[in-house]
Amino acid sequence: MRMNRTIKALGLALVLTTAAGGLALAQPTEVRIGVALEPPALDPTAGAAEAIDIVVYQNIFEGLTRVDQNGAVQPGLAESWTISEDSLTYTFKLHDGVTFHDGSTFDAEDVKFTFDRILAEDSVSAHKEFYEPIESVTVIDPLTIELKLSRVVGNFLFDLGRGDAVIVAPESADNNANEPIGTGPFAFLQWDKGSRVVLEAYGPYWGEPVSLTKATYVFIGDTATMINALLAGDIDGTNNFGQEALEVFEANPQFQVLVGTTEGETILSTNNTKPPFDNIKVRQAMAHALDRQAIIDGATYGYGVPIGSHFAPHNPYYVDLTGTYPHDVDAAKALLAEAGLPDGFSVTLKMPPLAYARLSGQIIASQFAEVGIKLELINVEWAQWLEDVYANKDYDLTIVSHVEPFDIGNYANPDYYFGYDNPEFQALIETLNGTTDDAKRKELAVQAQTILANDAVNGYLFELAQTGVWNAKLTGMWQNSPIEGLVLRDIKWVE
Incomplete structure (x- = not known):
């Protein structure tokens, strides 16, 4: 050594x-x-920042299930489980002899507390929507817990393995942000x-x-x-x-040097509720103005993988939609003219303190300038990004990698910071979430990706490499x- x-x-x-x-x-x-x-805090059940999970996921905190390095679901605090024939009732057998780090005993009451807390009206969960289908949580005995769903959730065991669903104790939950x-x-x-x-x-x-x-x-x-x-x-x-x-x-x-894949879809996030981005022709013009390969070469030194929608290329449900709006300066200018903006427009681009984001921003500013879109580049710290952009939707454009797995469902939430409100897409995601047949799930996932690509909801850039x-x-x-x-x-x- x-x-x-x-x-x-x-x-x-x-x-x-x-x-x-x-x-x-x-x-x-x-x-x-x-x-x-x-990390802004150390409680993964109360914050969306990846930096929290980097420190605590599967290290300090554990869930009923856990996700392994291949993306497969493994037993966690639950040693086994059974699923009813209608796929609505999950019964988990918990490991015996488990203690929290303060010495207190872990049992089914802690599981009930955790999910009741997630589902409460005053919930601080960043992704309560993953667990809203839980209709009831019943303690059968100290080592057995039953979760009953109001509808079938095809990804439920995976969702239980996310950082959002780690088990916490009532005695310490309020202090988990700092201790x-x-x-x-x-x-x-x-x-x-x-x-x-x-x-x-x-x-x-x-x-x-x-x-x-x-x-x-x-x-x-x-x-x-x-x-x-x-x-x-x-x-x-x-x-x-x-x-x-x-x-x-x-x-x-x-x-x-270990080079691998991530779930990080890197996107030019767009505030769809603000003019001129509420005009699809403007978003389509922006999509045509983007030269993905130039962004990948300049911001990731060739390590990124191009994407045309919000989906990871290594996922078996992925469909290549990078050709939906190919790089075409003339097409972008024509669409802007059709939108009543022949001279382009000026907006801001807020960039968090990540190399890929700030490098991408500089490249995109140059590409957009070719079609008349002028970007004011604004560097923000991570806490400011979370407050201004993610929470308060106070932005025009931003660049960030969305690292949560299978997070295309965020687009079904009109209150999410994209501001995308499409009832057809919302219904499609609801159907997808309630489908367990793998072939049907793939068909629905392809449809969802295609809608997002056609609507140019965001600028889809590349999948971040690890x-x-x-x-x-x-x-x-x-x-x-x-x-x-x-x-x-x-x-x-x-x-």
Whole structure:
């Protein structure tokens, strides 16, 4: 191991290796991970920011089910379940011997509390809509819980594995934003605001023991600083590194570069309720003005995958709609003229502090200028973006990656920050959500994607790649990101 890391982590501790007949440096058991964004809070049941789940999902908090690195649903706090013939009643058998990090016992009452809290009128859930079909939550006994649905939900077990549905206790739920207490393999230790969050392995964890004793998330928003921290050994890796600088590490034997997929549809989000975006011809003109490949080359250094609707290309339901509005400056100008805007118009583009967003914004501003659309580029911090854009819908255009899996259903909510209100699409999503037959679900998903593409609801740019850079002696990191999170349970140091 590198001597400087051993000094920092182990204080020159040496262990006698009798098998080798001599002294050897002890194996590290701590990891320091660089992440681009600091979470606004640490309660995934009360916030939509991916930065929350990066720290806490499957680490501090767990759900009845969990999503693995292949996107498949696995047992979580529920060891098994049965589903009624009409697919409306789910009965879960819970693991015995589970405790929260404060030592309190986990049982079916905690599950009931969690879902009653999600469904309450004053719910703070960022995605209450996933769980609104739950009609009743009944405690059968301390280790058995029944969830009855008002309608069939084809994706219900997956939805239970999201960060939005992790199980919390009534004694600690109100404080989870700053002092999270869950049932996971890691317990919260400290949060130095603006600097880091530290987790430590939870000794009485009910599941498979983890190799790491401590994990520190270090907040580093600048690519150059992240490079220096990696090269200096101040951090041991990052799950999603700036693609513009990957070559620094690709040929360095001290590091490994993991390139995988995410659920991150990167879009030019459009406020459909505001003129001139409430005119479909304007949105179509914008779609024709976009040169996706130039954006991918400039903002992701070729790692992005072009998309034509709000759907991940690796999903089996995906349909390629990138040709719906091909890059065509003349067509864009003609549509603007038809919309009564032959000289174009001026609007703002708010960009969160993410390299792909700000690079994409600069490129799009240049492309839009060719057709007469003038963009004022406004850089905002993440907390401001969440408040102004996501919550208050105070924006014209913005750029962001939507990393939640199968989140096309957001377009069925007219109150979502896109402001898209299409009854036909809403009915289609309702049918899709109530369908369990896979072939029929695919047919409906293709129809949904096609409607969004034809309506040019947003500018569909690319699917964000996950490009992690890690110490070569670490293993167990997820290469792909099928759900928001940076799961620690399998990470360990190897010789």
